[in-house]
Amino acid sequence: MRIVLALGGNALLARGQALTAENQRENIVKAAASIASIAKEHEIVIVHGNGPQVGLLMEQNSAYQEYSPETTPYPMDVLGSQTCGMVGYMLQQELRNINAELNIATLVTQTQVSKDDPAFANPTKFVGPVYTEERAKEIMAESDKIFKADGEYYRRVVPSPMPTAIVEKQQIETLLNTGNVVIACGGGGVPVCAEGDRLVGVECVIDKDLTGELLAETINADLFIILTDGSIYRNFGKEDQAEMKVATPEGLSHFNFPAGSMGPKVDAVCKFVESGRGNAAIGSLFELDRIITNEAGTLITQGEGIEYY
Template sequence: MKPTAVVALGGNALLRRGDAPSFDNQLANIKIAAKAIAEIAKEYQVAIVHGNGPQVGLLALQNLAYDKVSPYPLDVLGAESEGMIGYMLAQELQNLLPDTEVASLLTRIEVNADDPSMLDPTKFVGPVYNEDEAGVLAEANNWIMKRDGEYVRRVVPSPKPINIVDKKSIDTLLNAGQIVICCGGGGIPVCRGEFGYQGVEGVIDKDLSATLLAKQLKADKLLILTDADAVYLDWGTEKQRALRATTPAQLSEHQFPAGSMGPKVEAAADFAQFGGRAYIGALEEGLEVLAERAGTCVAV
């Protein structure tokens, strides 16, 4: 039986930073992702988790354009983005691997309704803006904006995932030999209420959900693919340097941006401490990263 790899695709890898959020741009990047994952799937049983920051932010903007109804909550927009990206990924993977079944599963993930992030949003969503644009949008829509590199973006609550509600379905599909696209956008955030599960206004970080999935599946490897080719120290300075092989203890000595590389490093370190091997690298180099010829490897 093939070893299991959980592959996490960043929303910014599927829609590059600064690109217009068009269907054509997303499809072009999804074709690149599908090609990389198809190669991985020849050697591994694959579960794919994808981000949705740019996509769910675009849906939120489109949501505001029709003002005759109240805006849909973020959990519903997250489900919409999960269906959209899951469909596009499944179709491209099936085209590349016609003899392999590919399933895209809407996935609910339990969070705490009183998670601290509800009061301190850090998750970037939507397109990038300059300072003037961001100020106008923040005032008009009561949004919280934070700096993302040289740009400014909207931030929303990002509660931590604590349980994958649909994990048994994922298990069933993987055991049937299918490639499974799940926990999209970090999963649909839900919490337990008086009458069962109910949606939560937030967007779960997909890297943390990917780690939770990898641990619950007892996967062999966790691969986080993004628009950066590795984890860097002193990023953006003359001293910047890539980490190629590191440990959770070494990573804990450094600070990484909370809205971008921070969750990826946290997720990789968490899975490494669990006993697996975690990798962070560029979308186009997926198999090379797993083979430890590119990217960053995190292991105890």
């Protein structure tokens, strides 16, 4: 079976953990163990997040510019490509440490977006360090950056457009067809757009799960899995919460899931199922082998209604 796995942020950094190489490595070792357990029986593409990692690089850029004002910060597309290499390196190394017979390749992948996407007219995605209102206004006066209030501080906001194409789709296919576990589209892919016959980097953030869905469609995956904290629940956190075993896009349409957490994930899996290419699932990274057999997590398939555990 050809499977696209979208790794949530908890696979790289647990809530409350400091963003150190040691902590990231420790979490990646656990993630690699789950993925390696299924990698010999299936064709696997791994898409991972990079939000905290890009944020850290942005802070380091900002701190260095204070020391050296003539050193302008690197743009977000370049920082995104850096994190693809960093996280991909750790993942491929730990996968091989678990099973030296696995062939693993990390591919820095460009994801194309449209300049006409309405997201560019209304940047909403917070990135980078926090600033006082005074300092944020100073930066806005000196540059084209946009800042908005995030609690009592201000942070930069950038657009989050829809992904439209995976530039290196053929390379991903070639690597899969020659027996590789492929790590691709890290952080949603390096954002680029077309200027005539050229591709150029864009200052934006692409949702990892939406890129994972697009990739799953593009390479005709049989299964698209978003690995996060757990299954989809009805009334999560309330006394009558119930864990979904099997759900359909039609059944899920009757619920409102939080926009900042489960909402985009549900949208992504439903989009893949509605494409008619295969099924999708949402569940815990550490139950991956059981998600594939529908013994854990929530399977999303065509049809009507919802089945609970």
